[in-house]
Amino acid sequence: MTLRDLKFLNPFQFPSLSFRFRVPNALVASQTAMFFVALCATFSMTGLAWAETGVTAKTILIGQSVSLTGPLASIGTDFSEGFKTYIDEVNRGGGVFGRQLRVVLMDDGYVAQRSLFNTEKMITEDGVFALAGNLGTGNVMAVLPLIADKRVPLFAPFTGADSLHRTPNRYLFTVMASYGNEIEKMVQHLTTTGITSIAVAYQNNPFGKEGLSGVQAAMKDRQLVPVALAPIETDARDAASAAQVIARVRPQAVIVATAGKATIEFVREFKKTGTSAQLLTWSVADTNLLVKQLGKEVDGMIVTQTMPSPFSVKLAVSREYRQLMKSADKDKHVGYASMTGFVSAKALVQALRLAGPDLNREKFISAVESAKAIDLGGFILRFAPEQHHGSSYVESTMIRSGGSQYVY
Template sequence: MNLSKSKFANALSDPRSGLQLRLPNVRATLQTVQVIAALCVTLLGTGLARAETGVTAQTVLIGQSVSLTGPLAEIGNDFSEGFKAYIDEVNRRGGVFGRRLKLVLMDDGYVPQRSLANTEKLIGEDKVFALVGNLGTANVTGVLPLLEQHRVPLFAPFTGADSLRRTPNRYLFTVMASYGSETEKMVQHLTTTGIKSIAVAYLNNAFGQEGLAGVQAAMKDRQVAPIASAAIATDARDAAVAAQTIALARPQAVILTTAGKATIEFIREFKKTGVAAQLLLLSVADTNLLVNQFGKDATGIIVTQTMPAPFSNKLGVSREFNKLMNSNGKDKHVGYASMTGFVSAKAFVEALRLTGPDLTREKFMSAIESAKNMDLGGYVLRFGPEKHHGSTYVEMTMIKPGGSLFVY
């Protein structure tokens, strides 16, 4: 039955309608009903009752495209395990404002075209609320136009690319320091200790080339330049040639802006040359992989880190991470990559809490911009309307005998 407000009121007062109210104050009751009816019409007419994409009263749907296979498989899997560990714990406790988080996880093999295809599916078919934790510089860069087109936020991508930080982007938020901050720390350390004979081995893609540019810029500020540089393919097929090129220059130190297989194979080949040089690696080099591959021969390698030490109990976030990973039988995944995944998930959940129960994409992004200090347990992120990159935290670590790390 479709009644206007006046007809609805008339029906209530007509005994033949069957809707007559037998209450002492019929007039007051009629007025109340009319107000409620008008309010319902207004709400439905303006569409305010419509929910945000990917959000229901029970769930928030999020998507993630990472490298579970391919040259960065170890990093991608560890990152994903740390991320899921925190999400599962939040769901076990009832979610955020009663909503459990559902993750659609997709493998892109560290191939930018696959990342784009995955993201198109996550947005167009799966209808996710947001993307969280996508991995890779070129992979993330390639999906930004799609995110802007559909107004979908990407939170905590696993990349420190400076190019993603130079141009403000409404839909991009990061929780780790830039690669430029890492290479600055490396060059500062080397030149302060009197080492200026520095070579660079870099991955032959957008990530590696940005890393090379970062080293060159940091050295230029100190009026020096790399004495040699060599590119390495992502599948490491030319790692031996790159190692020989660097070795011929006989540097005191070699900075690697590489990740995954290329890092391992270059180090393996460089050690064969017999040249004694200090090796310095970016945080994405994956310390677990280094220790697993080289054992005691990894001793002395310096790795910059953009996350708190996962093996330490100094900070609350590290204690929480260790407890959760151990209790879930994920001990073999404990490391900096899984810590990055854990922190990414924790920061995302905190952003949801700051947004409040009325969750929309716009309110979510505004809430992050208003989060001046997001303390995750000693690891603090600082955001603002013009500051979407929450961390500048970098520390240098060195692998010790037995595989543990100490901090400079």
């Protein structure tokens, strides 16, 4: 077999083949070097060049585990619809450097073990390039060891857990403010207006307990403590008793650190007590569902948000979101959850473009770290090698009759 014969060998057809040459003189050594250059070029031209997992000449595969069923089904569905709307628009425009974005979407029902199972499957069996938008504090915490072990980026998870912000992780990037940022905004608002008697209803899981810790820390900074604490299970079976615990102390305000069904049922039961108190909750509480389920009962409730208003035309990103959601006939999903999904997808695409056409995971990570500022249309994310959390933006909204919201 000559060098000329070897030039056209496909090594994938002969996995046990090894190349061994004796180099008797400089001429043969030169020919050998030229052969390997030609061999690599041949593999590249025939599509046999080695590439990153989840990346081909035509596609980039992204994995996403969210709650499409269970107590956070409404939030997860809206988030995924917003995410998909932007991805579909990018694909219609030719993708990212000619590659179409494909999303492997799996339902975890807001169960951490299912999220871990889904994520492991997407990495080891489906071969995704990266993960994006995984939902839930406990769910994201469960997969952190896995993504570190497999060196797979998790971009824009739908959680503001402060524990994620405190613990450095090379493979994790967030695009929403922390729950601590939201809680600080609530406590600042209340104390500035003279309200100091504050109770806390919190979800009895890692997500809710982080909220409770945030409230306690923000109040401690002001020499205050909550006047009552009431845990609520995720399925809300104890919402009525939690409402009674808090109603008995007649607080001026109640911070509701819950999401999904737990929020709905607690607010419903608390309103039944007739207690006059300002209710406040945070961005993941699903305002759309609150209004749909409780109507005027939630009139005047304050909700902190970590995204630009989906109902405004002030920022370019909000205008783009409304236009694309309308074009996709997804008006029923318009709200902050789908806005979060939309912004997450837009940020992901920007990061992929910054990484360049020769895409791999390390280049993706380095591109985000060196981006400094990613402008998504008036909503700006800021990253650095030691700063993987791109936003601390929080605004307050208030629900009013008719289901609309305004910022103040």
